[in-house]
Amino acid sequence: AKKVKKPKITKNTSNSPQKLNEPIKKKKPTKKAVKKQPVNVLFNTTPKNLLNGELLPSTAFTPQKASKEATQDLLQRFKKLVTAPNYGKQGFEVSLVEDNAYKWHIKLNGFEVGTQVHQDLFMYESTRPGRDHILLEVIFQSDFPHSPPFMRVVFPRFHQYTGHITIGGSICVLELTRSGWNKDIQLEPLIVMIRNLLTEGSALIDMDNAFNDYSEAEAREAFVRV
16 A cells, blocks of 8 residues: 655644645745935035035025036035045134035135234124134036136225225225136135135224124125226
8 A cells, every 4th residue: 555645734824724735935034114214424404415416406505507517517606615635723613604616615714813804703602603704605607617706805805905894894905806806717716716815905893783694785886896
């Protein structure tokens, strides 16, 4: 007599009946979707994907007539500045204003002890805590680099024509005019030059107007008059 093989019985953990010799189906573990958090490696006002070579977020402001090439060129210049090995050691820091590639803030700080600017800033900060620097605003045109940016002081207010600053706060140098602008100029040496001119031109902070910052409108008006 032939031996009859007994069928293998597998355990049934479900409520439904199980057939003989039916293998148990193992459930595949479900992978939880991990949401990648954007990392801001520079400032709170820096585009989050700037270092990856991407452009500004779609919600960011850019001039209506600005081209993609102009925007990309500005972001590359910004990236070059903030990723330079000596960044922060030359007395300035840059940031974008509300993720706007065409509007930058520049903090000028670390002036040499004994200079007029250093002494004035020490007195100014005692009146306006936290303001241990000079804040510049740079506004680039939509056709940059074919036209110069507009540069002005936001604070503090200076005495007229000291440190190459107009009565409205605009920076008065040949390099920022249409006749003196060079589209190939690098922004780092331009910023360093402006910073040095404030020291060499003995810029004097107007302590009587410590609470009166410059406006863009008065800066542009003063620039046109010059």
